[in-house]
Every structure is written in C-alpha cells, then in structure tokens.
Amino acid sequence: MGWTDERVELLKRLWMEGLSASQIAAELGDGVTRNAVIGKVHRLKLSARAKPTSSTQRSRPTPRASAPRRSSGVSSSSGAGSTASMANRPTPRQSIMRTHTVGATALAATPEAEPETYRAPVQEMQVPEGQRLSLLELNEHTCKWPIGDPLSKDFYFCGQHSGEGQPYCEFHSRRAYHQMEKKKR
DNA sequence: CCCTGATTCGC
DNA sequence: GCGAATCAGG
Numbered sequence: 001m002g003w004t005d006e007r008v009e010l011l012k013r014l015w016m017e018g019l020s021a022s023q024i025a026a027e028l029g030d031g032v033t034r035n036a037v038i039g040k041v042h043r044l045k046l047s048a049r050a051k052p053t054s055s056t057q058r059s060r061p062t063p064r065a066s067a068p069r070r071s072s073g074v075s076s077s078s079g080a081g082s083t084a085s086m087a088n089r090p091t092p093r094q095s096i097m098r099t100h101t102v103g104a105t106a107l108a109a110t111p112e113a114e115p116e117t118y119r120a121p122v123q124e125m126q127v128p129e130g131q132r133l134s135l136l137e138l139n140e141h142t143c144k145w146p147i148g149d150p151l152s153k154d155f156y157f158c159g160q161h162s163g164e165g166q167p168y169c170e171f172h173s174r175r176a177y178h179q180m181e182k183k184k185r
Numbered sequence: 186c187c188c189t190g191a192t193t194c195g196c
Numbered sequence: 197g198c199g200a201a202t203c204a205g206g
Contacts, residue, residue: 187206188205188206189204189205189206190203190204190205191202191203191204191205192201192202192203192204193200193201193202193203194199194200194201195198195199195200196197196198196199196200
C-alpha cells in the first residue's frame, strides 16, 4: 500500500508526538517497516522532533566509499487491500503507548497491561555443586565465568561445557559478548 | 541481543 | 518516491 494522504497524516502526527519509527510502522500496519517510515519521514523533511539543544549541527556522516547494494529485488507487496485493514483504523489515539523517552530506547508498555510472567530479579545462573570448578580445574572446554565473591570460599567458576575455542558456555558467552560489544572502541 | 534514527542508492 | 541494507549509536 502506498502513502495515502491519510496515512501520511497519521505518520506526521505520530512522528511529531514522539513515537519511534517502528511504533509508527506497527501502527500503520500493512507491512510498513520502520525503514519505510524513516524514509518517508526524511522525504517529508520531518526529521528533527524535540530538540532541546540548539545545536543545528548534524554530525558529519562518514563519507562511505561505496554503498552496499542489496542483491535482488524481492518486493512482494501485499496485493489488493481487500483484507480487513482499511475498515479498522479509526484514529488509534489511545491505543498508542508512550511511556518512554523521546528519541531514545523505547520500552514497550502494553496499554492493557498484559499478564506478563514475573521474572526473578536476574538471578545468577545456578551451577550444581558437582559441576562447579575451581581455578585449577578449568580447561579449554570449561566455562571460565567466575561466580560469587572471589575472596569467598564459595567462589567458583561456571564450568559448563564451552564451545570449541570459547572461553564461556553459551549462557555466559552471550553476557560477556554483549558487554564487550557495548564498549566503545 | 534488543533497539533507535540516518543515510545511500537501486529500483 | 520508495524502502532495504547498512551505518552509527544506546
């Protein structure tokens, strides 16, 4: 589906209201991606929303040598809009979640408060006593993720099987990797 | 990993 | 004009 006046209007409004591109895309529905939304926003020159700072300076984009191309077109647009998509869009005002910071990571806050499973406050992975390893017991196939207070007698290493050439088991590998990734270079 | 917007450029 | 792929960042 193309950008009808209605949809463009909705896009404008939602964008101005501070919704993220992906949220707007979801609101527009009909296979609209956040990329499509962002692209449209740019074409409409709607970019800057709330701008506390008066710095009009936009960081110089890295002049890339060549832009990567996507291989072949796989555009399978939804055909005729005979689906029940046009009937229901009576200005989705209150259904929009907006519990988040503007222009930053938006946490999805379900309007009707779904019965989400309550999660324990991030408990450390529990390793069975028999599998816990001391420093000297580590080898190239054991997870070397430290658990507990290094100064305590209870200190031990995860010791779960780790992949070939991997210092941590899958569980801890993800943790370590993510942390590293976030580090600035 | 999740996510955000920004940009480029073939279509 | 469109938007996927990508970049750059949180």
